[in-house]
Amino acid sequence: MKDELLEAAKAVREKAYAPYSGFKVGAAIRSAAGIHVGCNVENAAYPEGICAEGGAITSMVAAGDTEIFEVLVYAEADTPVAPCGGCRQKLAEFAGPDVVVRLAGADGVTTETTMADLLPAAFGAAQLK
Structure with missing residues (x-):
């Protein structure tokens, strides 16, 4: 069976704009509306770039x-690349x-992990009430 999220994240990674780091990342998320992708887009004025996960979330919204069912992050590195802290909060x-x-x-x-493992004691809407 074809892994649609993996294929989508791999394909969008190739479109990443990473002229400074050379480190391309692709993300794919599944929601009720389908699969949404994003890639990192760097900017010479660090840290004004956009992470792959944030791009995928923007596409979904x-x-x-507004509800993510599953996430896949794809990067070609020696070890698995997890979302940064900011993207964990966004996810x-x-x-x-x-x-x-x-x-x-x-x-x-x-x-394979869960959001709870990536961001224990996450800050959310409940804390704003």
Whole structure:
């Protein structure tokens, strides 16, 4: 069976704009509206770039959805590349603690975790009440 999220993240990674670091990342998220992708877009004025996960979330919201069912992050590195701290918070805004986050590279999916494991004691809307 074809892994649609993996294929989508790999394809969008190739479109990343990473002239400074050379480190390209692709992300794909599944929601009720379908699969949404994003890639990192660097900027000479660090840290004004956009992470792949943030781009995928923007695509999802633009499609009219606000709930993430699954996440896959793809980067070609020696070890699995997890979302940065800021992206963990962004993902937590739309993904519950049990949402699966898969990390993949050239060897395929090598790590599977959950939002709760990536961001324990996440800050959210409940703290603002």
